[in-house]
Amino acid sequence: MTPIVRAIILLFIGVGLQLLLGLAVLPALFDVSGGTVATLTIIGVVFAGVFGFVAGLKQVYAMSPRGIWSFAIDATWSAINTATGLVFMIYCAAKGSYVAPTEDSQTRGIIHFADAALGGADATTIGTVMGGKWLVHETVHVQQARIFGPFYWPTYLASYLLNMLARFLTARFDDPHWQAYARVLMEDWAYRAAPGGEVKIFQSIVWFLLTLVNALSLGVLVSHVPVLGAIPALIGLTALPWWMGLLVLLVYALGRSYLPKANEPAAQVVFT
Structure with a gap:
């Protein structure tokens, strides 16, 4: 499957899930105004769409049931953690070097940068972004966030x-x-x-x-x-x-x- 096809698939999954959350789940569960629902839905759709498209282009997730499920969680329930991870990625990109996805990283849905841990640590993971050494310990943090x-x-x-x-x-x-x-x-x-x-x-x-x-x-x-x-x-x-x-x-x-x-x-x- 080509990267652009992956990108389009994840974009539609992310946008679709955020529309479902914003238009059906959020109003049903919480007493919020229509304006609040609209604002949160727009933010969610833009975030999930852009993240899904870029993650697809970079082949971050395996196009398997586990990989797609991980993306779905990262784009919805764990969206706050994913967003903080993307902020951390700016630091990782400046300090370290991007590591091309491996079968293991794609299965787990993790973006990896070498030599980008915070001071005093061998590795640091925020959201789906791991900086430093690839450690199974750090992959546990990704699952915890999900x-x-x-x-x-x-x-x-x-x-x-x-x-x-x-x-x-x-x-x-x-x-x-x-x-x-x-x-x-x-x-x-x-x-x-x-x-x-x-x-x-x-x-x-x-x-x-x-x-x-x-x-x-x-x-x-x-x-x-x-x-x-x-x-x-x-x-x-x-x-x-x-x-x-x-x-x-x-x-x-x-x-x-x-x-x-x-x-x-x-x-x-x-x-x-």
Whole structure:
């Protein structure tokens, strides 16, 4: 299949899905004005259409059920993550070098730039864009974003900030950034599930469930907040008091602070 045919197919898929979301799903689920629906639909259609066309030309996705499904998620549910990844791609293009798609990258739907990791890391992945070394660990982050969609970054950042707070509350001030980072739920998941060249299913399930509990707790915390709490309210999280979500998040972060970093195999309690 030629690149232009791929581009046209993905363009129509992206535009069609965004029209479906904007004209049918959004008005049915949320109490929003016609103007808001129109604005969001136009933004979504333009984004998904342009992204689909360019991704098709660059042959980012395999034209297989998995590849097309990945694109569909990236253009809709995970569109915010995809958009942030495209912003990150500007940095990657300036610092590193574009790597032509491989069978593995196409199957996973990942755009790869060599030598483009953020400082202090071997690789950095935002959305569908990976900068630096090709690591299975990083491909896990792509799948996490597809699973959690708009909840991915709020959960990641909340986990990082609460890990930092937990260390300060327990008077442990040594290297707070990396200590907090290495206990972020998504990093725990990626390190435990993909320590080498393959993904471990059991560890993936365990850390998915732990991340889901924290994401839902964050949803409970913000469910009464206008706009931010729209999706949590939609799935009924307003039935729980906001403080319950905060309590779960704090207890998890404090408990996790006494266990080893994600990239350390030891299982002993850590007090430093």
